[in-house]
Every structure is written in C-alpha cells, then in structure tokens.
Amino acid sequence: MRDVAAENQRILKRLLVGVVAMFGFGFLLVPMYEKICEVTGINNILQPDRIVNTQVDTSRTVMVEFDANLHGLPWSFKPRETVMRVHPGELATVVYEVANTRDVPVTGQAIPSYGPQHAGRYFLKMECFCFAQQQLDAGEVREMPVAFVIDPSLPRDVTTITLSYTFFEVEGRQAQLGRQGDDAS
Structure with a gap:
C-alpha cells in the first residue's frame, strides 16, 4: 500500500x-x-521598412484602400481618406484620426494587415503610428500619419491593396506608468 x-x-x-x-x-x-x-x-511590424528602389513607376497606378477597426478600445478611429491612387515607388501619406472617448487615459497598439495578404511585403512604411504604443489622454483627439511607398516590384496583377489597422487596448499600461512615476519621486 x-x-x-x-x-x-x-x-x-x-x-x-x-x-x-x-x-x-x-x-x-x-x-x-x-x-x-x-x-x-x-x-517586424514595429520598425520602419527599408526603401531600396526609389524609382517611381508612372506607367501604372495602384488603388490603396484604408480601413480602421477597434477591438475593445473606447476610441473613435478612422482614416481621413478611404481611397488613394498612387504610383509604385511614389511617397504617399495618409492621415488617421483617433479620439479617446473615455474620461481616463488609455493606451493602444495598432496592428496592420493587408489584402491581398502577399501585398504586405510590397507596402513599405517609413512612418507609422503602429511602430509604438499610443497613449491618448482623456478626451484627446490626435492625427496620426502613415508615410508609405509601394515597392515597384509589386506584381502587375495587383491593382488594389487594402491597408487595415486594428487598435487593441494595452492592458496594465496605466499601472506601469504610475509605478514609474512613483519611482522617480
């Protein structure tokens, strides 16, 4: 036993x-x-892309559609323009508007996705709010640009790219910031 x-x-x-x-x-x-x-x-979505080819291909135009989504985040979030036509190799900028609708600061992180999915490797971002967490104070409204270039090696059969961002709330960020502030005192 x-x-x-x-x-x-x-x-x-x-x-x-x-x-x-x-x-x-x-x-x-x-x-x-x-x-x-x-x-x-x-x-690696948290760093700017390297631009190798700076030649603009004026022989074709790619339509870029912009989408904005929130996942459990108390913000309003939308692109100022929903569609833009750009030549591959051309530097373009789109501005997103975001507002915190809560009465307390909230931190979020944006994750990009692309349609068609393989187009993501040709969509090169130099500046993007998705590279870092974004903290918005209570009621704060902000404009956030995305500067991008579509790589001229994009296959010719791709004539439309959809860039979609989804913002997620970063939990515990406020507590972490509060502790850091307490440590500095």
Missing part, C-alpha cells in the same frame, strides 16, 4: 513539474517569437 502511495506522489510531482514547464514555455513564447523575428527580419 505504501509503495502505491509513494508512486502516486512521484507521478504527481512529475506532472506538476510538467505543468510549470508548460506554463513557463507559454509565457516565454511571445518574447522568443519577437526576438526570432527581429534577428531574421521577418514580420
């Missing part, structure tokens, strides 16, 4: 170690993914 109880305790300890290891792996997965993307240069 004692041997069964001892064996059960050993199995329980092994299972607990496995649970802790899985939790730790899950916790470290996001930073590991971000580091791998940073090192390889893949899917």
Whole structure:
C-alpha cells in the first residue's frame, strides 16, 4: 500500500513539474517569437521598412484602400481618406484620426494587415503610428500619419491593396506608468 502511495506522489510531482514547464514555455513564447523575428527580419511590424528602389513607376497606378477597426478600445478611429491612387515607388501619406472617448487615459497598439495578404511585403512604411504604443489622454483627439511607398516590384496583377489597422487596448499600461512615476519621486 505504501509503495502505491509513494508512486502516486512521484507521478504527481512529475506532472506538476510538467505543468510549470508548460506554463513557463507559454509565457516565454511571445518574447522568443519577437526576438526570432527581429534577428531574421521577418514580420517586424514595429520598425520602419527599408526603401531600396526609389524609382517611381508612372506607367501604372495602384488603388490603396484604408480601413480602421477597434477591438475593445473606447476610441473613435478612422482614416481621413478611404481611397488613394498612387504610383509604385511614389511617397504617399495618409492621415488617421483617433479620439479617446473615455474620461481616463488609455493606451493602444495598432496592428496592420493587408489584402491581398502577399501585398504586405510590397507596402513599405517609413512612418507609422503602429511602430509604438499610443497613449491618448482623456478626451484627446490626435492625427496620426502613415508615410508609405509601394515597392515597384509589386506584381502587375495587383491593382488594389487594402491597408487595415486594428487598435487593441494595452492592458496594465496605466499601472506601469504610475509605478514609474512613483519611482522617480
């Protein structure tokens, strides 16, 4: 009987170690993914793109559609222009308007997506509010530009690109800022 109880305790300890290891792996997965993307240069949405070819292809025009979405964020968010026609290689800028409708500061992070999906590698951003978290004070209204170039190597069959941003609230940001302010005092 004692041997069964001892064996059960050993199995329980092994299972607990496995649970802790899985939790730790899950916790470290996001930073590991971000580091791998940073090192390889893949899917790095938090830095400006490098522009290599600066030649403007005036022989064609690409229609760029702009979309704005919120995911559980108490803001209003929209592009000033919903459609723009640009030549590949031409520097263009679109301005998004955002307003915090809460009576407290709120921090958000924008994530871009593209349609068609493969067009994202040809949509090069030099300036974008998506590179950093955005904190808006209570009732604050802000204009946020996106400066971009469409790479002239964009396949000719792609005549329309949709750039869609979704803003997500960054939880716990206010508490973190408050603690940093307390430490500085």
